[in-house]
Amino acid sequence: MPLDNAESSTRKYKVVGTRPNRPDGVDKVTGRARFGADAVAPGQLVGLILRSPHAHAKIKSIDASKALKLAGVKAVVTKDDLPDKTDGDAGLYDVLVNVMAREKALYQGHAVAAVAATSAAIAKAALKLINVDYEILPHVTDVDEAMKPNAPLLYPKMITDGVDPKPKKPSNIVRRYEFGHGDVEAGFRQADIVIERSFKTEATHQGYIEPHACLANVGPDGQGELWVCTQGHFMVRDTCARLLGMDFSKLRVTASEIGGGFGGKTTVFIEPVALALSRKANRPVKVVMSREEVFKATGPTSSSSIDVKIGATKDGRIVAGDATLRYQGGAFAGSPVEFGAMTAFAQYDLDNVRAIGFDVVCNRPKQAAYRAPGAPMANFAVESVIEELAHKVGMEPIDFRIKNAAREGTHSSYGPIYGPIGLLPTLQKAREHPHFKAPLGKNQGRGMACGFWFNFGGQSCVSMNIGVDGTVSVTVGSPDIGGSRASMGLMTAEELGIPYEKVRTVIADTGTLGYNDVTDGSRTTFATGMACILAARDAIKKLCARAAQIWGIPEDAVTWENGHAKPAGANAGNHPPMSLKEIAAQAPSTGGPIAGHHEYSADGAGVSFATHICDSEVDPETGFTKILRYTVLQDAGKAVHPSYVEGQFQGGAVQGIGWALNEEYIYGKDGRLQNAGFLDYRIPVCSDLPMIDTVILEIPNPGHPYGVRGVGETSIVPPLAAVANSVSAAVGVRMTETPISPPKLLAALEKQSAMKKAAE
């Protein structure tokens, strides 16, 4: 992949960087767009899932005989209908168990059986008739409790990986990770000031407004179709096919429009069950989750418990940073603690740094990715301590960060050496921003934080077909979760030199294109976008070849400029340029349809840094926090469609604000979730927020022809600390737990007030 710095920084773009209307806009504002629950098939059945009411229980038997006798019930499915075909793939086996419990129910809400019936009422009645014999086991839902020596064990044989010597006794600790370099003990000895703090964050949910939904249709010949809202329909196809023992090519998955994902739809929950029901009933089966099921039985992110210790010299140089992170990933291995450990100190240039992570299981639903998985919690802890340390050293927090910021050439805390990165520019821009100097009143405070997220490359496949009328159809395999269709169109139009309106981007089903990795990891504009650019360049080669053929000159005598094939020089002949449209019109007689392709695994993804500034006001008599002003400054490399880049900045920031102030999973002593709905799982509402100001910086990523960096995830990383730091500045209490809900904040204020009185 050509790494062309010069190209991206000096190029003048015609359409990239503009703000045209997105191609799917009209469908979405008129209600025409079809989401997961909007499809219907003739003869379709309603599928419902029976879920464990217990946080931890042995499943001794399941008797569905009464349910099967109910008129209108066409199939009942249990683990017996999903035999283990995972062939030693531990990760896939976990998916299988999560999708349908086997020997044990591992969390309240764990699927234990499913029914397909001719109506919702009959399916509901059938669920009630399924008799499950549970033997209730002791449960644990808190990460620190789960790590204690006498905690109830989810897996009696689990021995912690990554620890030497290997532990003799089993525990709920799956694995230990360690990242870093240098010698933190030596580093701390050099420090004049050391701050050590412990933090806890409660689990949060991605909170997409669209519950999971799918429509499965498997025929007696074993061929199947699946309509599903997902971030990765190729992943769905491969996973479901493996679990059901189907050839991949026999299962055709179509991605519907998706009503939000944020990582929560990068795996499967109901899809294998819907397919199994359809296969057994020999009819289409539609499964739509309720909101309660979404909270109880999809993939929230981890709750965490984090210790951070940072030391600095009195002139403000950080000499050591050490963090221990404990994350629970629900009842299965794979919490994002590894990413947490990798990103915790990623924004600093440190000689001595260490981050240790523990992946822990407990009786909660299996976690799934949530926008920069693992990073927001780690950032909350580190950036809170950084702010405190800055004050102790006597420096402005922003100057302290500038002094220690990672830059090109820094040995990152997670290993690689950074190439050109945008952290310092965001910090410097923040310092000059009017928000930074705006006056503050009583009980108001300003906080800031810096954050980071990697971007992933991954597999993308693009097919670009040029119609005889000169319009272009771009076929991609990346579901559009944030407006990427517009960006694909812009990049294609830019390369081909034709108007944006002449390009239409379509997301194809799995039968139509090669494998595409999930739309996650902030990868789509980068990897699928780059594939569009390369497919366009492939198409251009072919267009030039056709022009050469028409002109009777060698292929290498033709170049492409401004949407036209031109002779490369005077020697090539006096041929007037031919437009794409003109060449396309002659395609049938010059060799047939003209298309460009690109399929690859993308390399060269950049990283995206951000600085956030938050002003808040606290009501000291109630602990209510109001966000007054919020600014996001983030490096996008190259903003292909600035409105949608801003949208990512704003959306992620608001999710982070919700996480900081009010969102949490609330468990009772019985291990059951108490707030499985939008009433008591409190995401920000419109009146909670001010405008979210955005500044896009562009420090090009050398790994992309336009310099693109993926931006979707970084913006959720700094808000937890930015909000906590602003609250601290407003009323002088340091909140070390999220959410910073009013009862907690008021209690902290009263404690502080009592301590002050005692001191007087």
Place this chain on the structure above:
Amino acid sequence: MSSVHVSTTINGDPTDYVCDADETLLDVLRNRLGLTGAKEGCSTGDCGACSVTIDGRLTCSCLVLGAEVDGAKIGTIEGMANGEKLHPLQKKFIEHAALQCGICTPGFLIAAKSLLDHNPKPTETEVRFALAGNLCRCTGYDKIVRAVMDTAAELRRA
């Protein structure tokens, strides 16, 4: 379960249907009438994705029985445009990039139209409180509010 025969008007069209007594209006719209623009986000009236108007009143259709609207006039997202002519709110939402995934968009448009029909000159705060019953997880609401205020200004100029 008893059935109820309902005669109503939806987006100006006389519409008859038979529904179960316990079916919501949202169920009827989506499953019986093919009007899938209203979405089910929560079924408890907390997200606004199912917003419609009943006799001009903004409502969550998940909180209304299909049986209750006999004789009423229902307005859904499918009736917001005038043939191929989009309502100014719809145009402004697209222009301002006030949608990302789009699932909440029909609900917001119905709610925003209801606001502007009653209050042609809302302040930013009034817009925010009027739309508090519509949840969006993608946009952080910023561009939605801008689109509504811009539409209000344009409608006042017209």
Place this chain on the structure above:
Amino acid sequence: MRYERPTTLQAASQLLAKEKGSAYVLAGGTDLLVRLRTGLIEPDLIVDIKRIASTRTVAKTATGFKIGAAVTGAELGENAALKKAWPGVVEAANLIGSKQVQGRATMTGNLCNASPAADSVPALVAAGAKVVIAGPKGKRTILVEQVPVSPGKTSLKKGEIIEAILLPKRPPRSGDAYLRFIPRTEMDIAVVGVGVSLTLDAKGLVKDARVSLGAVAPTVLLVPEAAKAIIGTKLDAKAMDALAAAASAACRPIDDKRGTKDYRIKVAGVLAKRAAKIALDRAGGKV
């Protein structure tokens, strides 16, 4: 499940009285449908009262206001006379849920749902509101605070249905206010709710007062001690502190997913002071 839509109060009452299974009244439906969808209730009969004309109107009478049981929050908010006389009651009703919920929800439904945290109830109690109940044996009138008995239960007997809420006539130099604490700015159930209604004498001292608390006990509380704390005063700092202390002392709250005991006790006092101040301003008084 059956759905009936009677056109008279008598017919509604008879349907409810005759029903052998479980029967529920449907006005706005914003609580009822949630309970129906989540499977908390499985009604045999739903009686929709919205065709009964007397339940749909707000009437100004010689003795005050008569607010029909099916009048929505949105309609209350559009009634200028009611807003002028009882701004606290109207603002409380308008805090229930979102604009969408406001388009359907009723104060009577809010009252009969008997949630300890209902928003309109403390304001109604502070206002001295009553309810007119129609039943098989005729009509009777009781105070609003006599309706909820425990969370989810009312004192209404089988076959009884509330026809209207009565608000007394507003004496001169009076004001009322309702405040609640919620963790966001909208869309939450009240963690604490306070309704204050007061009347001033010619000198600007509080002559009469009623202070009511919500979400701090199994049912709404009327707190005479809190009223006593401000009667005869101009709501000076000492009176305010006494008011807050009395309000806090009356609380019998629980710890739950919305707030802790201590938090509710503390904030009840804070909101009592703030609500009293607003009521005083509306009454034309000065601190």
